[in-house]
Amino acid sequence: MARLPVVYLPHGGGPWPFVSLGQPPGEVAAMRTYLEGLPAEAEGAKALLLVSAHWEASVPTVMTHPAPPMLFDYSGFPPAAYRLSWPAPGSPALAARVQALLGAAGIPSAADPSRGFDHGAFVPMMLSWPRADLPAIQLSLKRGLDPAEHLAIGRALTALREEGVFILGSGSSFHNMQLFGDPRGANVAATFDRWLTESVPLPAPERDARLRAWATAPAGRLAHPREEHLLPLMVVAGAAGEDRGRLGWGGPFMGTQMSAWHFG
Numbered sequence: 001m002a003r004l005p006v007v008y009l010p011h012g013g014g015p016w017p018f019v020s021l022g023q024p025p026g027e028v029a030a031m032r033t034y035l036e037g038l039p040a041e042a043e044g045a046k047a048l049l050l051v052s053a054h055w056e057a058s059v060p061t062v063m064t065h066p067a068p069p070m071l072f073d074y075s076g077f078p079p080a081a082y083r084l085s086w087p088a089p090g091s092p093a094l095a096a097r098v099q100a101l102l103g104a105a106g107i108p109s110a111a112d113p114s115r116g117f118d119h120g121a122f123v124p125m126m127l128s129w130p131r132a133d134l135p136a137i138q139l140s141l142k143r144g145l146d147p148a149e150h151l152a153i154g155r156a157l158t159a160l161r162e163e164g165v166f167i168l169g170s171g172s173s174f175h176n177m178q179l180f181g182d183p184r185g186a187n188v189a190a191t192f193d194r195w196l197t198e199s200v201p202l203p204a205p206e207r208d209a210r211l212r213a214w215a216t217a218p219a220g221r222l223a224h225p226r227e228e229h230l231l232p233l234m235v236v237a238g239a240a241g242e243d244r245g246r247l248g249w250g251g252p253f254m255g256t257q258m259s260a261w262h263f264g
Contacts (some may be wrong), residue, residue: 003161005015005041005264006154006240008169008233009034011124012052013180013254014074015081025110027253034249034260035127041248041262046164047094048129048136051236052120053171053229057140059108060153062095068136071116087122091135094165098139098157105156112140119168120170122173125207139235142205145227147212147234154238159177161264167239169232174223180254189256200237200261206235207245240264
């Protein structure tokens with residue numbers, strides 16, 4: 001089959017589209033429309049592999065539960081936020097394939113038989129695949145959050161794109177909780193987003209070199225005091241191989257610029 005693209009997307013804040021967080025309606029509608037249109041990028045997809053900012057492990061770890069539960073890894077929201085459901089089936093076979101590819105690349109991995117979908121997975125996917133009709137698994141980040149290691153993880157998984165697996169990195173191109181809603185945050189987000197716009201579409205060698213050195217980018221550490229929401233981009237870029245990045249969506253969310261990046 002044709003090779004599927006790979007996508008790095010923003011998953012918003014907490015249960016944002018289903019419980020009001022007070023954002024301007026236009027911001028909510030714009031990101032929601034983008035996520036609802038995502039299946040158009042995945043024609044022919046047989047399964048989803050989600051790399052969420054909200055799961056880190058000592059080695060890359062895959063979920064193997066055949067019917068993953070919901071993992072409500074947020075707090076302080078109304079009761080409706082804890083009744084959400086995205087009952088996509090798991091895929092132990094896909095999990096085994098991911099581990100085999102990582103092993104072939106010399107990357108140790110592990111499996112977690114009880115892990116559920118965290119909000120970095122179920123919130124955007126409730127909009128993109130509301131029928132939950134594709135098998136889906138998550139792959140963790142690796143503790144230490146080394147960008148070169150995550151580029152290598154993505155490269156090891158490139159073959160999945162020709163096997164009907166749609167690879168998605170779920171995070172946020174800006175993630176400084178102290179600066180959301182602060183005018184300084186808008187400037188930081190815009191500065192870092194310009195760097196992404198310059199860097200992600202470059203040929204793979206230059207792109208990957210820039211991503212490895214992201215912390216030296218203008219406003220890099222201000223946009224990401226801790227980089228777990230950026231690292232899914234490294235996995236996606238690694239899986240992209242020679243495919244160059246393109247802007248999939250961009251706009252304000254919670255008062256700061258966000259962007260989604262597609263490859264292939």
